[in-house]
Amino acid sequence: MNETETMKEKEMVDAQAGPADPIMDPPASPSATATVDAKAKRIDAEDLNIYYGDFLAVKDCSVNIHPNKVTALIGSSGCGKSTFLRSLNRMHELIDGARVEGKVLLDGTDIYARNMDPVLVRQQIGMVFQQPNPFPTMSIYENTAAGLRLNRKKTKKTELDGIVERSLTGAHLWDEVKDRLDKPAGGLSGGQQQRLCIARATAIEPEVLLMDEPCSALDPIATLAIEDLINELKKRFTIVIVTHNMQQAARASDYTGFFNIEKSGDPGVLVEIDETEKIFSNPRLKETEDYVSGRFG
Amino acid sequence: MSAGPISAPEAPGSGKAIRRPGDRVFSGLAIAAGLTILIVLAGVAIFLIGEAWPAITAPVSDLPDGKSLIHYIWPLVFGTLLSSTIAIIIAVPMAIAVALFTSHIAPKAISMSVSYLVDLLAAIPSIIYGIWGIAVLGPASVPVTQWLSDHFGFIPFFDGPASTTGRTMLVAGLVLALMILPIVCAVAREVFQQTPKGLQESALALGATRWEMIRMVVLPFGRSAVVAGSMLGLGRALGETMAVTIILSVTGTITFDLISSENPSTIAANIALQFPESSGLDVNVLIATGLVLFAITLAVNMFARTIISRREAAGGR
Numbered sequence: 001m002n003e004t005e006t007m008k009e010k011e012m013v014d015a016q017a018g019p020a021d022p023i024m025d026p027p028a029s030p031s032a033t034a035t036v037d038a039k040a041k042r043i044d045a046e047d048l049n050i051y052y053g054d055f056l057a058v059k060d061c062s063v064n065i066h067p068n069k070v071t072a073l074i075g076s077s078g079c080g081k082s083t084f085l086r087s088l089n090r091m092h093e094l095i096d097g098a099r100v101e102g103k104v105l106l107d108g109t110d111i112y113a114r115n116m117d118p119v120l121v122r123q124q125i126g127m128v129f130q131q132p133n134p135f136p137t138m139s140i141y142e143n144t145a146a147g148l149r150l151n152r153k154k155t156k157k158t159e160l161d162g163i164v165e166r167s168l169t170g171a172h173l174w175d176e177v178k179d180r181l182d183k184p185a186g187g188l189s190g191g192q193q194q195r196l197c198i199a200r201a202t203a204i205e206p207e208v209l210l211m212d213e214p215c216s217a218l219d220p221i222a223t224l225a226i227e228d229l230i231n232e233l234k235k236r237f238t239i240v241i242v243t244h245n246m247q248q249a250a251r252a253s254d255y256t257g258f259f260n261i262e263k264s265g266d267p268g269v270l271v272e273i274d275e276t277e278k279i280f281s282n283p284r285l286k287e288t289e290d291y292v293s294g295r296f297g
Numbered sequence: 298m299s300a301g302p303i304s305a306p307e308a309p310g311s312g313k314a315i316r317r318p319g320d321r322v323f324s325g326l327a328i329a330a331g332l333t334i335l336i337v338l339a340g341v342a343i344f345l346i347g348e349a350w351p352a353i354t355a356p357v358s359d360l361p362d363g364k365s366l367i368h369y370i371w372p373l374v375f376g377t378l379l380s381s382t383i384a385i386i387i388a389v390p391m392a393i394a395v396a397l398f399t400s401h402i403a404p405k406a407i408s409m410s411v412s413y414l415v416d417l418l419a420a421i422p423s424i425i426y427g428i429w430g431i432a433v434l435g436p437a438s439v440p441v442t443q444w445l446s447d448h449f450g451f452i453p454f455f456d457g458p459a460s461t462t463g464r465t466m467l468v469a470g471l472v473l474a475l476m477i478l479p480i481v482c483a484v485a486r487e488v489f490q491q492t493p494k495g496l497q498e499s500a501l502a503l504g505a506t507r508w509e510m511i512r513m514v515v516l517p518f519g520r521s522a523v524v525a526g527s528m529l530g531l532g533r534a535l536g537e538t539m540a541v542t543i544i545l546s547v548t549g550t551i552t553f554d555l556i557s558s559e560n561p562s563t564i565a566a567n568i569a570l571q572f573p574e575s576s577g578l579d580v581n582v583l584i585a586t587g588l589v590l591f592a593i594t595l596a597v598n599m600f601a602r603t604i605i606s607r608r609e610a611a612g613g614r
C-alpha cells in the first residue's frame with residue numbers, strides 16, 4: 001500500500017555539472033534487511049570547525065554519512081550536536097555571526113562552495129525540528145504542499161494531490177487526516193503535527209533528512225511510530241538524527257556518532273562514530289562506553 | 298473537556314470559588330479601570346448627542362445656508378473618508394515594507410537607525426506637518442499634478458485643472474500618510490519580529506528564499522496586527538485636524554478629483570475652522586458633525602476588531 005515510487009530528479013547534479021558519479025563505495029551495511037527504493041546521496045564532512053562569532057562550538061569534525069542509512073548523533077547537552085546538524089544544510093549561517101570552516105560534500109559537491117546557493121542546498125537536505133511546527137495559518141494540505149509551492153516550480157493540481165497523499169501516507173498520517181485535509185494544522189496532536197512536519201519535509205523529495213530530536217516532545221507511542229517511520233524513510237533518504245534517547249539510537253540507527261566536550265566552554269568534538277551495534281556493545285573509547293551505558297558524570 | 302475534580306473551572310451556578318485577596322484587589326482595580334473608560338465613552342456620546350439634538354430637530358430654514366443637516370454633513374464626511382483613504386492606501390504598503398526591512402532584511406545597525414527615524418516621525422507635531430505640507434510638499438507637487446492632469450486626465454482622480462498652489466486633496470492625503478506611517482509601522486514591526494523562529498526556520502529549511510519565507514510565515518503571522526495597526530492609523534487620519542486645516546483649499550465640492558483646488562473639507566478641519574466664529578444653532582450643527590465623526594471612528598474600530606477576532610478564530614495566533 002505504500003507506493004513509494006522512484007521519483008528522484010537529481011536536479012543539482014545537472015546544474016552543478018560536477019563529477020558524474022563520485023565516490024560510491026557502499027559501506028558494509030549492518031542491517032542489510034532494508035531494501036533501497038531510491039538511491040539517496042551521501043554526506044562527507046571534512047575538518048569542520050563551526051563558530052558562533054569567536055566561540056568555536058564544534059572542532060575538527062570529519063565524518064562520512066552513508067546514503068540510505070540512519071546515522072544517530074548522541075552526546076550530552078551543549079556539546080554541539082544541533083550545531084553540527086545545522087551546518088549540514090547551511091541553516092547554521094542564519095544565526096548572526098555564525099560561520100563554518102571546512103567542507104561538507106554532498107555526493108562530492110561542496111555545499112559551502114562559493115557559487116553554491118543555500119536555497120538549493122536546503123532543497124536537497126531537509127530538516128525536521130525538535131518542536132513540531134506546522135504553519136499555523138495553513139491547512140494540513142497546504143502544509144504538506146508548502147515546499148512544492150515554493151521554488152518557482154509549477155506543479156499541476158492533480159500531481160500535487162498525488163504528492164500530498166503519498167507524503168502523508170509515507171509519514172503514516174494519511175488515514176488520520178484524509179477527511180480533514182482542509183482543516184488548520186494546529187488542530188492536530190503533537191505527534192500528528194510532527195509527522196505532518198516529516199511529510200512536509202519529505203514532499204519535496206530531498207536527498208537527506210536531518211532530524212534534531214524529533215521525538216523529544218512526544219509520548220512513547222508516538223515516538224515508536226516515528227521510529228518505524230524513520231526505518232521506512234531510509235529506503236528513500238539518507239537520515240541523520242540527533243537524539244538523547246539511547247534506546248532510540250540503538251533501535252533506529254545504523255551508525256552512531258558520539259559527541260563529547262572536555263569541559264564547558266571547550267568546543268564539542270565528534271570523538272567516535274561507528275556502526276551502532278559496535279558503539280553500544282564494544283566501543284573503542286572508554287568515554288563512549290560510559291556515556292551509552294549511562295555512567296556519564 | 299472533562300474537568301478533573303480539583304482544578305475544575307467553576308461551572309455555571311456551582312457556588313463560589315475560592316479567591317485570594319491579591320486576585321480580588323487586582324480584579325477590582327481592573328474592573329474599575331474598565332468602567333472608567335466606559336463611563337468616559339458614554340459621557341462623550343451623551344454630550345455629543347445632547348448638543349447635536351437641537352441641530353437634528355431644527356427646521357431646515359434655521360440651519361446654515363438653509364441647507365438640510367444631511368446636505369451640510371455629507372461633503373464633510375466625503376472629504377474625511379477620501380483623505381483618510383488616500384492616507385491608508387499610501388501608508389500601509391509603505392509601513393509594511395519598512396517594517397519588513399527593519400525586522401527581516403536590513404543588518405542590525407541599519408535597521409535600528411531606520412526604526413529610530415521612523416519613530417521620530419511620530420514625534421513631529423501635526424502643525425509642523427501642516428506647515429511643511431503647504432510650504433514644501435504642496436509647491437513641489439505642482440509640476441507632478443500638472444503632468445498627471447495632462448497625461449492621465451481621463452482618470453477621474455486626475456481630472457484637473459491642477460491646482461497651482463498644491464493645496465490639494467492629494468497633498469493632504471500624502472501628509473496624512475506620513476503622519477500615520479510611524480504607528481502602523483511600529484505595530485507591524487513589533488509583530489513581524491515576534492514571528493516564531495521555528496516557523497521561519499522550517500520555511501527556510503524547505504528551501505524557501507528569504508522573500509518566500511516572509512510571504513509564507515511572517516506576513517500571515519502579522520496580518521491581524523497589520524490590520525489593527527492600520528485601523529489605529531485610520532483613526533488618527535480621520536480625526537486629524539491641524540495639518541488638513543492648513544493644507545486643504547476648501548470649497549465644499551464633492552469630487553474625486555485629487556489635484557484641483559476645489560476640495561471638500563473634512564469634519565475635523567471644518568470644526569476647527571468654524572467653531573471659533575460660531576454661536577447658537579451653528580455650534581449645535583458643528584457638534585452634530587462631530588457626532589458623525591465619533592460614529593465613524595467607532596465603526597472603524599469595531600470593524601477592525603471583528604477582522605482580528607475572525608482571524609484568530611480561524612486558527613491564526
Ligand SMILES: Nc1ncnc2c1ncn2[C@@H]1O[C@H](COP(=O)(O)OP(=O)(O)OP(=O)(O)O)[C@@H](O)[C@H]1O
Pocket residue numbers: 052055057075076077078079080081082083084095268
Ligand atoms: N545561537 C547561538 N549563539 C551562540 N552560541 C550558541 C548558539 N546556539 C548554541 N550555542 C552554543 O554552542 C554550543 C553547542 O550547542 P548545541 O545547541 O549545538 O548543543 P546540543 O548538543 O544540540 O545540545 P542539546 O542536546 O541540549 O540540544 C553550546 O555551548 C551553546 O551554548
Ligand SMILES: [Mg+2]
Pocket residue numbers: 081082083212
Ligand atoms: Mg540540540
